[in-house]
Every structure is written in structure tokens, then in C-alpha cells.
Amino acid sequence: MNIPSDLKYAASHEWLKDDGTVGISDFAQDQLGDVVYVELPEVGREVKAGETVAVVESVKTASDIYSPASGTIVAVNEALGSAPEQVNGEPYGDGWLFKLDVTEEGGDLMDAAAYEAANG
Known part of the structure; x- marks a missing residue:
């Protein structure tokens, strides 16, 4: 399992980088299986830590993604729409x-x- 030491992790398997970037852990993506769709939040949305902000759908299941911090969404990974x-x-x-x-x-x-x- 790949767990970069420069990130912080939520118990719900999201990671947070110092610059505010958020994703899901290697463990989480492995548990989900092949991801086929990602529903991303709207830029400008105010969120609270622990709030559901996105959904990742795989061939197995759909999983809510929670914000690991409070703040404002300033960017989303648009490339995930097609990939x-x-x-x-x-x-x-x-x-x-x-x-x-x-x-x-x-x-x-x-x-x-x-x-x-x-x-582990």
C-alpha cells in the first residue's frame, strides 16, 4: 500500500496536501475497484470538514467522498470527466x-x- 508521508489522511480515506489538494488514498481506490465516474463539487462551494462533497463510482459500488477540511472549493480535476x-x-x-x-x-x-x- 502506497502512503506518501507528506500528506494527511482522514479515517474515511481522503488525503489532504498542504496546498489544499484532496484525493482518495491508494487503499481506498484499491477497495473501490475500477473507477468509472466521478461526481465533483462546484467551484466556490463552502464546505465543512466531514461533509460529503463528491462521489466516486466504480464497477463495484458508489462511495461518498468527505472533505478532510473546512474551506472553499477553488478547483476541481476536470480531467476526471473523461478519464x-x-x-x-x-x-x-x-x-x-x-x-x-x-x-x-x-x-x-x-x-x-x-x-x-x-x-495495514
Whole structure:
């Protein structure tokens, strides 16, 4: 399982980068299986940590995506509209979901070691 040490992780398997970029973990994309559709939030939307903001659909199931922090959605990964499989191929790269202007991080975020211990 790939767990980059420079990210923070929510128990619900979203990751947060220092610049506000959000995606789902390698563990999460593996559990979902082949991603076939991603419903992204609207730019400009105000969100609270823990709020449902997106949906990732795979051949197996649909999964709600929760915001790991409070803030404003400032960008979404439009490329996922035509290439949702990037969530599987590069969950920490081109498979990112959205970017936040973070006002407050969620209180339950873990570092890589804690996330690995919880999901190892």
C-alpha cells in the first residue's frame, strides 16, 4: 500500500496536501475497484470538514467522498470527466479530486504512520 508521508489522511480515506489538494488514498481506490465516474463539487462551494462533497463510482459500488477540511472549493480535476480511471492509476497525482482554500483542517486527520497502522 502506497502512503506518501507528506500528506494527511482522514479515517474515511481522503488525503489532504498542504496546498489544499484532496484525493482518495491508494487503499481506498484499491477497495473501490475500477473507477468509472466521478461526481465533483462546484467551484466556490463552502464546505465543512466531514461533509460529503463528491462521489466516486466504480464497477463495484458508489462511495461518498468527505472533505478532510473546512474551506472553499477553488478547483476541481476536470480531467476526471473523461478519464476517471486516473483515480486508480495515480491516486496521489493526476487522480486528485478537488482543491480547497482551507480555513480549518478536520480534527481527525492522521499522518502516514497512523493511517498505515489503522489500515495495514
